[in-house]
Amino acid sequence: MSASPETTVSPEPESHVHSQGDADPGAPVGLTAKAAEKVNEIRGEENIEDNYGLRLKVQGGGCSGFSYDLYFDLPQDVDHSFESHGIKLLCDQMSLMYLMGTQIDYVEGLHGAGFKFNNPNVKSTCGCGSSFSV
Numbered sequence: 001m002s003a004s005p006e007t008t009v010s011p012e013p014e015s016h017v018h019s020q021g022d023a024d025p026g027a028p029v030g031l032t033a034k035a036a037e038k039v040n041e042i043r044g045e046e047n048i049e050d051n052y053g054l055r056l057k058v059q060g061g062g063c064s065g066f067s068y069d070l071y072f073d074l075p076q077d078v079d080h081s082f083e084s085h086g087i088k089l090l091c092d093q094m095s096l097m098y099l100m101g102t103q104i105d106y107v108e109g110l111h112g113a114g115f116k117f118n119n120p121n122v123k124s125t126c127g128c129g130s131s132f133s134v
Contacts, residue, residue, distance in 0.1 A: 027082045027083070027084050027089075028080070028082065028091075028096060028099070028100050028101070029056055029082070029084070029089060029091065029096070029099045029100070029101075029102050029103075029104070030084040030085075030102075030103050030104070031084040031085050031087055031089070031103070031104050031105075032085075032103060032104070032105040032106070033085055034105060034106045035085075035104050035105050035106040035115060036084065036085030036086060036087045037106070038106040038115075039054055039087050040086075040087070043072070046072075048072045051074065051075075052072040052073060052074055053072070053073065053074075053075055053081065053087075053088035053089060053090040054070060054071075054072060054073075054087055054088065054089055054090065055069075055070065055071050055072070055073040055089075055090045055091070056068075056069075056070060056089055056090070056091045056095060056099055056104070057069040057070070057071075057091070057092070057095050058094070058095040058098040058099060059095075066098065068117050070104075070115055073090060075088075075090055076090075076092075078092060078093065079091060079092060080092070080093065080096050098119075098121060099117075099119065099121075100121065101119070101120045101121065102117055102118060102119040102120070102121070103117075103118045104116070104117055104118070105118060
């Protein structure tokens with residue numbers, strides 16, 4: 001990853017399983033402790049300033065219609081901002097509609113490592129697993 005504050009963090013495909021696990025209660029979207037730890041690790045390695053938050057974004061694209069994006073960004077006036085495990089999360093209104101109730105985890109396995117979205121709103125995913133529909 002580059003050293004710019006707008007470093008993109010590649011998300012893993014979402015799962016249909018929604019586990020509250022160790023998500024912060026009351027937050028519309030949460031990180032697990034492991035995901036928050038990885039975000040802090042990346043922030044430190046890339047020298048990302050503290051005023052940058054982790055932007056959670058849903059964008060059009062992919063086989064099934066939507067895909068996820070994660071990157072460090074400055075807050076905008078129109079953003080919804082909340083905290084999970086000490087990480088400031090930023091989300092625009094449209095993305096938040098699709099992400100309500102989502103828990104983001106960091107997983108490591110035989111197929112690699114990455115952030116995994118456990119989104120209860122997902123109705124189907126594509127064969128490649130990198131996009132979803134609601």
